[in-house]
Amino acid sequence: MAEKKRVTIHQVAREAGVSRQTVSRVINNRPDVAHETRKRVQEVINRLGYQPSAIARSLSQQRSYSFGVVTSGLKFIGPSRTLNGITEKAEELGYGLLLKELLTFETNDIQPLLQWLLARQVDGIIWAVPQVGENRLWMDTQLPELSVPTIFLTMEPRKDVSIVSVDNYLGGRLAVEHLVEIGRREIAHISGPLTWWEARERKRGWETVIQEKLDKKKIENRFWVEGTWGPGSGERAIRKLLDEYPEMDAVFVGNDQMALSVMQVASSLCVKIPFDLAVVGFDGIPDTAYYWPPLTTVYQDQYQLGCRAVSELVQLVEKRRRTEEEFEDKPKQILIKPELIIRESSSIK
Amino acid sequence: MAEKKRVTIHQVAREAGVSRQTVSRVINNRPDVAHETRKRVQEVINRLGYQPSAIARSLSQQRSYSFGVVTSGLKFIGPSRTLNGITEKAEELGYGLLLKELLTFETNDIQPLLQWLLARQVDGIIWAVPQVGENRLWMDTQLPELSVPTIFLTMEPRKDVSIVSVDNYLGGRLAVEHLVEIGRREIAHISGPLTWWEARERKRGWETVIQEKLDKKKIENRFWVEGTWGPGSGERAIRKLLDEYPEMDAVFVGNDQMALSVMQVASSLCVKIPFDLAVVGFDGIPDTAYYWPPLTTVYQDQYQLGCRAVSELVQLVEKRRRTEEEFEDKPKQILIKPELIIRESSSIK
DNA sequence: TTGAAAGCGCTAACAA
DNA sequence: TTGTTAGCGCTTTCAA
Numbered sequence: 064m065a066e067k068k069r070v071t072i073h074q075v076a077r078e079a080g081v082s083r084q085t086v087s088r089v090i091n092n093r094p095d096v097a098h099e100t101r102k103r104v105q106e107v108i109n110r111l112g113y114q115p116s117a118i119a120r121s122l123s124q125q126r127s128y129s130f131g132v133v134t135s136g137l138k139f140i141g142p143s144r145t146l147n148g149i150t151e152k153a154e155e156l157g158y159g160l161l162l163k164e165l166l167t168f169e170t171n172d173i174q175p176l177l178q179w180l181l182a183r184q185v186d187g188i189i190w191a192v193p194q195v196g197e198n199r200l201w202m203d204t205q206l207p208e209l210s211v212p213t214i215f216l217t218m219e220p221r222k223d224v225s226i227v228s229v230d231n232y233l234g235g236r237l238a239v240e241h242l243v244e245i246g247r248r249e250i251a252h253i254s255g256p257l258t259w260w261e262a263r264e265r266k267r268g269w270e271t272v273i274q275e276k277l278d279k280k281k282i283e284n285r286f287w288v289e290g291t292w293g294p295g296s297g298e299r300a301i302r303k304l305l306d307e308y309p310e311m312d313a314v315f316v317g318n319d320q321m322a323l324s325v326m327q328v329a330s331s332l333c334v335k336i337p338f339d340l341a342v343v344g345f346d347g348i349p350d351t352a353y354y355w356p357p358l359t360t361v362y363q364d365q366y367q368l369g370c371r372a373v374s375e376l377v378q379l380v381e382k383r384r385r386t387e388e389e390f391e392d393k394p395k396q397i398l399i400k401p402e403l404i405i406r407e408s409s410s411i412k
Numbered sequence: 413m414a415e416k417k418r419v420t421i422h423q424v425a426r427e428a429g430v431s432r433q434t435v436s437r438v439i440n441n442r443p444d445v446a447h448e449t450r451k452r453v454q455e456v457i458n459r460l461g462y463q464p465s466a467i468a469r470s471l472s473q474q475r476s477y478s479f480g481v482v483t484s485g486l487k488f489i490g491p492s493r494t495l496n497g498i499t500e501k502a503e504e505l506g507y508g509l510l511l512k513e514l515l516t517f518e519t520n521d522i523q524p525l526l527q528w529l530l531a532r533q534v535d536g537i538i539w540a541v542p543q544v545g546e547n548r549l550w551m552d553t554q555l556p557e558l559s560v561p562t563i564f565l566t567m568e569p570r571k572d573v574s575i576v577s578v579d580n581y582l583g584g585r586l587a588v589e590h591l592v593e594i595g596r597r598e599i600a601h602i603s604g605p606l607t608w609w610e611a612r613e614r615k616r617g618w619e620t621v622i623q624e625k626l627d628k629k630k631i632e633n634r635f636w637v638e639g640t641w642g643p644g645s646g647e648r649a650i651r652k653l654l655d656e657y658p659e660m661d662a663v664f665v666g667n668d669q670m671a672l673s674v675m676q677v678a679s680s681l682c683v684k685i686p687f688d689l690a691v692v693g694f695d696g697i698p699d700t701a702y703y704w705p706p707l708t709t710v711y712q713d714q715y716q717l718g719c720r721a722v723s724e725l726v727q728l729v730e731k732r733r734r735t736e737e738e739f740e741d742k743p744k745q746i747l748i749k750p751e752l753i754i755r756e757s758s759s760i761k
Numbered sequence: 762t763t764g765a766a767a768g769c770g771c772t773a774a775c776a777a
Numbered sequence: 778t779t780g781t782t783a784g785c786g787c788t789t790t791c792a793a
């Protein structure tokens with residue numbers, strides 16, 4: 064593993080008997096090089112194993128063909144799937160990624176982070192941290208520091224930035240409307256932590272449907288419980304609901320993990336699913352097909368979310384470059400539609 | 413979002429009435445600056461909001477304080493957890509990350525990838541792609557291209573490179589020894605795809621124990637089935653085993669996902685777990701505590717795996733820098749021990 | 762303690 | 778079609 068000295072453009076130029084500029088033209092596939100010259104230079108490049116330095120290029124071009132990605136909660140499957148979409152799309156479109164992870168969802172100290180990315184000449188930033196608690200506060204004051212195009216994921220639409228999110232409100236509606244359709248009238252809800260925007264949206268979908276279709280004017284407190292997303296909280300929540308809302312004949316659970324424990328506890332208490340209690344989850348992780356019973360769930364395509372974020376960002380970046388910052392970009396808000404997957408936890412054959 | 417012109421070291425120098433060199437000394441906290449001067453320069457830096465360009469620094473120092481990370485299968489929870497460990501440890505130790513994902517596990521065309529990373533002056537590389545099929549073939553010929561320190565994850569130890577892996581063989585042993593201890597004598601196995609090194613190691617652990625402790629000289633084909641890691645394959649496998657190996661009183665399943673479907677199918681066929689059939693999984697994902705019954709499983713700390721990889725790499729990088737490449741690094745092989753988590757799928761209360 | 766000069770490896774702009 | 782010059786923003790080396 065001896066450190067081989069880097070071959071530089073200079074050496075290639077000398078070896079080929081041309082100027083550095085000509086070599087530069089060859090490696091960038093510029094048209095204005097004589098066929099003969101190009102061939103000769105290319106030959107030297109191959110012989111010497113020359114590889115242009117992307118760093119030097121970034122410095123001189125003031126761009127890096129790479130994006131900064133800020134994520135959080137990589138230990139959960141959701142954020143990883145999004146990252147998966149981001150990496151694949153970025154690869155496809157020829158951009159590299161600088162990855163940073165926030166240790167907690169609720170951080171407003173993002174100054175050093177931004178600086179770190181900008182110091183590396185990223186051409187754009189993808190903010191893949193979900194909106195939780197006050198963690199968008201920094202935007203109000205520090206948006207101007209974002210001197211590069213930026214896309215925000217999984218947050219409440221606001222007009223001054225570009226956003227890509229799953230339509231969680233719609234997802235909530237789909238779940239609950241389905242339960243209404245199969246004849247359930249007493250539909251409970253176990254939400255995620257309400258500091259999360261996603262959790263609030265799903266809950267709002269539930270509320271809207273039971274108010275509109277089931278004529279429940281007032282959402283009583285006993286109709287719903289706030290969970291933590293973790294499987295343990297599903298267990299606690301369902302016990303409480305069974306206790307305080309005995310008429311309940313269905314429950315819309317904020318995510319699949321909680322739904323898993325809901326079904327387990329219900330079964331162990333001899334509550335038959337879906338006969339006594341229909342259950343619908345949210346996320347659509349593959350395992351749900353093998354839960355017992357197989358779980359009806361709202362599938363959100365987080366991979367797609369990542370892909371879209373990159374596509375949009377590339378557009379922003381290239382537009383800004385073309386127009387030489389003539390006009391401001393119109394921020395775009397994109398909502399991805401989730402889909403309902405119906406399985407046995409909500410259908411009696 | 414107007415493009416603010418970058419403040420450069422030059423402007424700071426002029427404004428503060430010193431040379432660029434002095435500014436450089438200040439931002440790098442060098443000792444040889446007069447207290448007065450330092451204060452004045454620092455004040456200008458703050459006033460102008462100057463941020464040094466990491467790109468320029470990388471170019472002139474020939475290093476970037478960042479690592480290349482090559483991963484694959486981010487849509488699975490395992491690789492994401494490892495990445496999680498990598499990001500956190502890297503952050504802690506002051507390194508950034510360039511992320512690349514291979515679209516398939518079995519790729520040998522890694523030349524462009526390596527070049528891409530090296531062109532960006534990464535100080536080291538973490539190869540976080542598990543060993544599958546022939547996907548280590550490139551190492552035989554292209555190891556010399558790795559002009560920077562590199563750590564390989566999840567592969568068979570070999571003496572010429574540094575490796576961090578979970579001890580899957582030990583994990584297999586732990587699982588099966590436990591089953592022997594609770595009195596099982598006919599222990600089947602559902603492996604992962606045997607192109608995977610991890611799957612082979614787990615299977616080897618199983619084989620060793622049933623040969624040594626249960627005196628089965630010959631591993632009959634009907635004792636085991638090869639799965640795909642996916643939950644669906646668990647279902648197929650267990651049906652086959654129940655059919656061909658009816659004496660079976662326990663099964664060691666290659667991962668938790670397959671174990672989930674094994675238990676579901678077994679239950680639906682009125683095979684009582686753990687009475688008729690004890691089940692042990694592998695991975696230790698949090699959901700397993702809420703499977704029905706709760707699953708005994710071998711926990712592998714993939715987060716830790718990522719952390720270790722970074723720590724080792726940082727050591728390699730810093731050593732090489734100190735010794736000015738005087739002596740070759742002794743490659744190190746690190747095996748992380750998995751742990752058995754005993755739950756009801758293998759214990760009769 | 763400070764500064765000048767040279768360089769890191771490449772590209773943009775202009776001239777030939 | 779090719780080469781020259783002048784950067785990009787910082788650090789290293791050496792001299793003052």
